[in-house]
Amino acid sequence: MDLLKMELLNVPKLPSINPLFVSLILLFTLLIWHKLAKRKHLNLPPSPPKLPIIGNIHQLGKLPHRSLRDLSRNYGSLLLLHLGCNPTLLVSSADMVREILKDHDAVFSDRPSSTATNILFYGCRDIAFAPYGEYWRQQKKLSVVELLSHRRVHSFQFVRDEVELLINKIRRACLKGDSINLSEMLMLVSSNIVSRCVISRRSEEEEEDGCCKFGQLAKSTVVLLTSFCVGDLFPYLRWVDVLTGYIPRLKALFGELDSFFDQIIKEHTTLKTDDEVSNKDFISIIMQLQKDGMLEIDLTNIKAILLDTFVAGTDTTGATTEWMMAELLQRPNVMKKVQEEVRNVVGNI
Known part of the structure; x- marks a missing residue:
C-alpha cells in the first residue's frame, strides 16, 4: 500500500487546459468539417487547375475572350x-444561357457590385447594377413603360437625321479622297443621338460651348x-487601389459627372415655355413624373439613371x-446584300 501511494504521488500532473482554448479548437474543427462536407456534396462544374491566391x-x-473560349473547349x-x-x-452555351434566363432568372439577376460601380453609380442606385428587388422592379418599370415604350421611341424619330449627317460626312470625304476615322464618327453619332433623346442637346454643341464633354465623360x-x-479580386488589398491612383481617378470622374448632371437638371427645372415642355426628353419625363407624385425617386436616383442611359447608349452602340x-x-x-436590304427598306439617302 505504501508503495502504491508513493507511485501515485510520483505521477506527474497533467497541465491545466483553458476551456476557452478547447472550445475554439472544437469550433474551428467543426467549421472545417462542415465546409469540406458541403463542398463534397455540391455538384460543382469542372474547373481548371488553379494557383494559390490568384486562382485562374x-x-x-491578353485576350480574355479567346482564353475563355479555349477553356470552354477543354472543360465544357x-x-x-x-x-x-x-x-x-462561365457559361458558353446558348441553350444553357436560354435556360438560365428563362427558368432561373431571379437567381442570376443580380450583377456583382464593384468599386467602380459603387463610386460612379451612386452606390448602385441605377438600373443596370441595382440589386434585384422592389427598387429594381420600379426602375425597370420606369424604363420600359415611360422611357423606352413604343410610343416614346416613335416620338424620337427626329434624331434619325444624325445618321443622315453621318452618311453625308462620309460621302463628302469619299468625293475628296480623304481618309476618315470611322470609330470616332460612329461614337460621335451615338453620342449625339443619346444626348438629344436624354437632354435635347447634341454633344457637339456642348463641346463648342465649352461645357462638360459628354462623349469624353x-x-x-x-x-x-x-x-x-x-x-474587387482581393478585398484585403483594397488599399492598393488608392496607391495606384485608381480610386482617386474614379472619384475625380464622379465629381465631373455629378457636376454635369447638376447643370442639366438645373437647366430643366427652369423650362417653362410650351415648346420646351412639348418636346420632352428623358430627364423632363422623369422630373414630370416626380412632380406629379407618380414616381418616388430622389435626385441621386435620377443621376444614376441618366448615367446608365449615357454609358449604355454611346460606347456599346458605337463599339x-x-x-x-x-x-x-x-x-x-455580305456588304452588297446589306446595301440592297437597306435601299429596299429605307431607300436611297
Missing part, C-alpha cells in the same frame, strides 16, 4: 473559374469600369456598329 487569373491572357460549356477570391461561373466611364481593380462595319468590309458579298 493567370489563364485569362459550363465552367467554374476562381478569379482571386471570386468564384465565377461617357468614354472615361467605360474605361474605368473595365479597368483592373485589385480590391457594336464599329465591329459590324469591320466585319462587313472584310466580306464584300
